[in-house]
Amino acid sequence: MPAYFIADISIHGPDGYQAYLAGFIDIFDRYCGKLKVVSSAEVDVIEGDWAPKGIALLEFPTLEKAKAWKNNPDYIELAKSRKATAETNLVLVEGL
Numbered sequence: 455m456p457a458y459f460i461a462d463i464s465i466h467g468p469d470g471y472q473a474y475l476a477g478f479i480d481i482f483d484r485y486c487g488k489l490k491v492v493s494s495a496e497v498d499v500i501e502g503d504w505a506p507k508g509i510a511l512l513e514f515p516t517l518e519k520a521k522a523w524k525n526n527p528d529y530i531e532l533a534k535s536r537k538a539t540a541e542t543n544l545v546l547v548e549g550l
Contacts, residue, residue, distance in 0.1 A: 489510070
């Protein structure tokens with residue numbers, strides 16, 4: 455079954471965030487990841503109080519591949535630049 459990371463991202467250091475993006479795809483591709491949604495456009499909140507500044511939806515073929523990507527030492531190092539330049543809420547869910 456596929457697995458999905460859903461990220462709510464608020465970037466406060468756009469120049470530094472570019473360093474994260476520059477290395478992202480290479481590592482992401484190693485785990486057969488697919489970007490399904492990447493948007494900083496205004497979100498139409500239908501219910502509740504959630505007010506994300508940006509949304510990313512990442513798909514992996516399996517939960518194991520998703521976890522392996524997140525735990526990859528290269529990604530862990532790269533994610534330091536994301537954490538320094540953006541606030542992120544991130545969840546991992548298994549699909550159907």
